[in-house]
Amino acid sequence: xxxxxxxxxxxxxxxxxxxxxxxxxxxxxxxxxxxxxxxxxxxxxxxxxxxxxxxxxxxxxxxxxxxxxxxxxxxxxxxxxxxxxxxxxxxxxxxxxxxxxxxxxxxxxxxxxxxxxxxxxxxxxxxxxxxxxxxxxxxxxxxxxxxxxxxxxxxxxxxxxxxxxxxxxxxxxxxxxxxxxxxxxxxxxxxxxxxxxxxxxxxxxxxxxxxxxxxxxxxxxxxxxxxxxxxxxxxxxxxxxxxxxxxxxxxxxxxxxxxxxxxxxxxxxxxxxxxxxxxxxxxxxxxxxxxxxxxxxxxxxxxxxxxxxxxxxxxxxxxxxxxxxxxxxxxxxxxxxxxxxxxxxxxxxxxxxxxxxxxxxxxxxxxxxxxxxxxxxxxxxxxxxx
Amino acid sequence: xxxxxxxxxxxxxxxxxxxxxxxxxxxxxxxxxxxxxxxxxxxxxxxxxxxxxxxxxxxxxxxxxxxxxxxxxxxxxxxxxxxxxxxxxxxxxxxxxxxxxxxxxxxxxxxxxxxxxxxxxxxxxxxxxxxxxxxxxxxxxxxxxxxxxxxxxxxxxxxxxxxxxxxxxxxxxxxxxxxxxxxxxxxxxxxxxxxxxxxxxxxxxxxxxxxxxxxxxxxxxxxxxxxxxxxxxxxxxxxxxxxxxxxxxxxxxxxxxxxxxxxxxxxxxxxxxxxxxxxxxxxxxxxxxxxxxxxxxxxxxxxxxxxxxxxxxxxxxxxxxxxxxxxxxxxxxxxxxxxxxxxxxxxxxxxxxxxxxxxxxxxxxxxxxxxxxxxxxxxxxxxxxx
Numbered sequence: 001x002x003x004x005x006x007x008x009x010x011x012x013x014x015x016x017x018x019x020x021x022x023x024x025x026x027x028x029x030x031x032x033x034x035x036x037x038x039x040x041x042x043x044x045x046x047x048x049x050x051x052x053x054x055x056x057x058x059x060x061x062x063x064x065x066x067x068x069x070x071x072x073x074x075x076x077x078x079x080x081x082x083x084x085x086x087x088x089x090x091x092x093x094x095x096x097x098x099x100x101x102x103x104x105x106x107x108x109x110x111x112x113x114x115x116x117x118x119x120x121x122x123x124x125x126x127x128x129x130x131x132x133x134x135x136x137x138x139x140x141x142x143x144x145x146x147x148x149x150x151x152x153x154x155x156x157x158x159x160x161x162x163x164x165x166x167x168x169x170x171x172x173x174x175x176x177x178x179x180x181x182x183x184x185x186x187x188x189x190x191x192x193x194x195x196x197x198x199x200x201x202x203x204x205x206x207x208x209x210x211x212x213x214x215x216x217x218x219x220x221x222x223x224x225x226x227x228x229x230x231x232x233x234x235x236x237x238x239x240x241x242x243x244x245x246x247x248x249x250x251x252x253x254x255x256x257x258x259x260x261x262x263x264x265x266x267x268x269x270x271x272x273x274x275x276x277x278x279x280x281x282x283x284x285x286x287x288x289x290x291x292x293x294x295x296x297x298x299x300x301x302x303x304x305x306x307x308x309x310x311x312x313x314x315x316x317x318x319x320x321x322x323x324x325x326x327x328x329x330x331x332x333x334x335x336x337x338x339x340x341x342x343x344x345x346x347x348x349x350x351x352x353x354x355x356x357x358x359x360x361x362x363x364x365x366x367x368x369x370x371x372x373x374x375x376x377x378x379x380x381x382x383x384x385x386x
Numbered sequence: 387x388x389x390x391x392x393x394x395x396x397x398x399x400x401x402x403x404x405x406x407x408x409x410x411x412x413x414x415x416x417x418x419x420x421x422x423x424x425x426x427x428x429x430x431x432x433x434x435x436x437x438x439x440x441x442x443x444x445x446x447x448x449x450x451x452x453x454x455x456x457x458x459x460x461x462x463x464x465x466x467x468x469x470x471x472x473x474x475x476x477x478x479x480x481x482x483x484x485x486x487x488x489x490x491x492x493x494x495x496x497x498x499x500x501x502x503x504x505x506x507x508x509x510x511x512x513x514x515x516x517x518x519x520x521x522x523x524x525x526x527x528x529x530x531x532x533x534x535x536x537x538x539x540x541x542x543x544x545x546x547x548x549x550x551x552x553x554x555x556x557x558x559x560x561x562x563x564x565x566x567x568x569x570x571x572x573x574x575x576x577x578x579x580x581x582x583x584x585x586x587x588x589x590x591x592x593x594x595x596x597x598x599x600x601x602x603x604x605x606x607x608x609x610x611x612x613x614x615x616x617x618x619x620x621x622x623x624x625x626x627x628x629x630x631x632x633x634x635x636x637x638x639x640x641x642x643x644x645x646x647x648x649x650x651x652x653x654x655x656x657x658x659x660x661x662x663x664x665x666x667x668x669x670x671x672x673x674x675x676x677x678x679x680x681x682x683x684x685x686x687x688x689x690x691x692x693x694x695x696x697x698x699x700x701x702x703x704x705x706x707x708x709x710x711x712x713x714x715x716x717x718x719x720x721x722x723x724x725x726x727x728x729x730x731x732x733x734x735x736x737x738x739x740x741x742x743x744x745x746x747x748x749x750x751x752x753x754x755x756x757x758x759x760x761x762x763x764x765x766x767x768x769x770x771x772x
Contacts, residue, residue: 001487052447056442059523061438061470062469066762077628080467090465102486130448138445243451
């Protein structure tokens with residue numbers, strides 16, 4: 001396989017973009033990334049885009065062609081990839097394989113979702129299509145309910161508390177407050193979380209990631225060409241993806257994501273690294289309990305110790321392993337198809353030393369972890385600067 | 387790039403499957419292909435699946451994970467790809483790159499759509515999401531209307547007649563009658579078409595492909611491993627994809643698909659072949675006019691001569707170049723996400739000499755051509771036996 005690097009990265013601010021449509025968001029993020037890469041558009045050979053639910057959210061499928069058109073990329077091939085909330089990372093993975101295979105050289109990878117034009121109940125139903133429609137959503141199990149079950153199980157097995165979960169949100173808001181692209185740039189306290197409205201016991205509003213509009217984009221090139229475009233190429237050292245049962249009731253465990261564990265083993269093997277080599281990570285904190293499970297399943301903390309580690313500040317900037325310096329899904333926002341690509345953008349900025357007030361000191365190796373649905377897909381990438 | 391071959395192929399019958407759900411169709415096609423490849427499931431490294439509109443048709447996204455689950459493939463990665471009616475061929479293309487890159491060895495590629503559970507108007511609206519939702523569908527331009535505009539333009543420019551278009555449907559029904567997997571296995575006459583109900587002038591019911599349920603699957607392997615699985619591996623010699631404006635009104639031409647022409651040039655270059663080397667082809671005949679444009683844009687007939695060639699029987703079995711021996715989208719049926727993979731299955735059967743009553747004599751090289759929307763995506767593959 002040819003080695004692959006990221007040579008450009010960009011994103012829109014995440015938030016409620018009443019004034020911008022789906023197409024505007026894509027173009028804005030794409031132009032930022034292409035400008036950042038310092039290439040002209042006619043150098044681009046192909047594109048991949050992650051979008052979860054454009055069909056139901058905006059009545060539009062065939063997103064690859066739409067983006068080729070609105071980005072002025074015709075006639076190059078642009079392909080949509082969907083894996084629920086992991087769609088962005090899956091697009092990155094297809095882009096990686098397209099370059100690694102030699103089929104293409106310069107590839108743009110985007111992620112986008114426009115979610116705030118519909119009511120919350122409708123969006124919640126649409127997002128429920130990431131789980132098992134027939135055995136979960138049809139019976140009323142939307143995502144907060146499914147993650148609430150996991151939270152309860154984690155509390156029962158390991159003594160994880162609501163305060164520990166709340167500490168994840170507090171930390172991610174603290175990070176988000178230092179990210180001008182974040183949907184929420186305000187700090188909160190444990191009390192803010194604990195006293196917020198119950199969504200699905202024990203998860204409260206501030207345990208949940210928001211509904212968000214946004215787009216993110218990176219530009220890939222073969223590593224051996226990357227230095228001709230940028231002084232700071234970021235190598236994608238390893239990529240892994242794994243699947244698990246789509247419905248929670250079929251899984252081996254309700255307090256751990258097997259897909260994360262399987263993908264983690266693969267990605268560490270591929271990179272010839274261990275969790276100790278990773279200096280920062282963006283993980284999939286769609287709910288606070290999801291971040292706690294992720295930092296355990298990725299091997300940063302022993303199983304059951306993710307909650308205490310979060311409460312003790314070990315995952316904050318300056319801690320053992322900074323987690324979600326962007327603010328994560330909780331504070332930076334979660335436009336589902338864009339999230340995986342936004343994680344890659346944050347990794348690029350950290351590894352270039354461009355993360356401003358939230359910079360991880362001497363960052364050399366980072367990881368992103370993106371989950372689809374309630375854990376039926378997990379996608380992990382490891383990056384390093386050169 | 388590593389060379390890639392198809393080592394197994396299978397499909398469900400195409401039609402109205404009231405007794406089978408989306409998941410059942412996937413499993414049936416997948417098992418046929420895996421059994422045909424003679425491998426055990428634990429040899430499979432990854433999967434890709436093409437589905438256009440499962441979110442709106444059955445309320446389910448995250449199709450990759452769903453299929454990994456229901457096919458018993460966990461924890462291997464399975465990824466959904468979407469490019470409207472070209473979703474199946476795009477899945478094949480991702481599978482090809484996954485093997486070519488060395489990321490995976492044995493890869494299953496599926497395509498599936500379950501369309502007949504909703505009313506025709508709803509399905510027509512959902513399919514309209516393959517065009518420009520804002521500038522076409524919102525204003526009432528569903529697909530028959532868009533292709534009717536192309537048909538009128540083709541008639542005006544080249545003198546193509548309704549009888550010539552009808553002859554495409556007659557020929558595809560004749561082929562479909564020899565395919566036990568086809569939705570329509572009955573022969574029709576020119577009169578059947580001309581006297582059928584008008585849908586969008588000049589396109590009548592029998593100029594249009596039907597609404598269909600179905601699934602198809604192929605199994606890929608590196609060419610150098612393929613002979614250990616099968617005596618008759620089918621090499622994928624070349625793959626190309628191109629984009630054009632998503633809305634018809636932005637295109638250079640209304641009587642030709644530029645994406646097809648661009649992809650055709652690329653695929654011939656990659657295969658080092660010309661149209662003369664191709665012995666049979668499955669093309670995207672969502673409407674009869676689409677087949678006429680395709681056989682011109684692919685270089686089999688000069689521009690404007692596709693209609694007369696069809697009427698003269700030059701695209702029928704035994705003619706200059708047999709087109710749509712499966713029956714095409716018109717008679718075999720068009721479960722949109724499955725169509726591109728079904729085309730590959732037909733190519734495999736032809737190249738193995740397993741096409742029964744519709745066998746192309748001494749078939750050695752074949753092509754498939756799959757279109758997304760009204761032509762904003764075109765995907766072409768060339769295959770040969772060894």
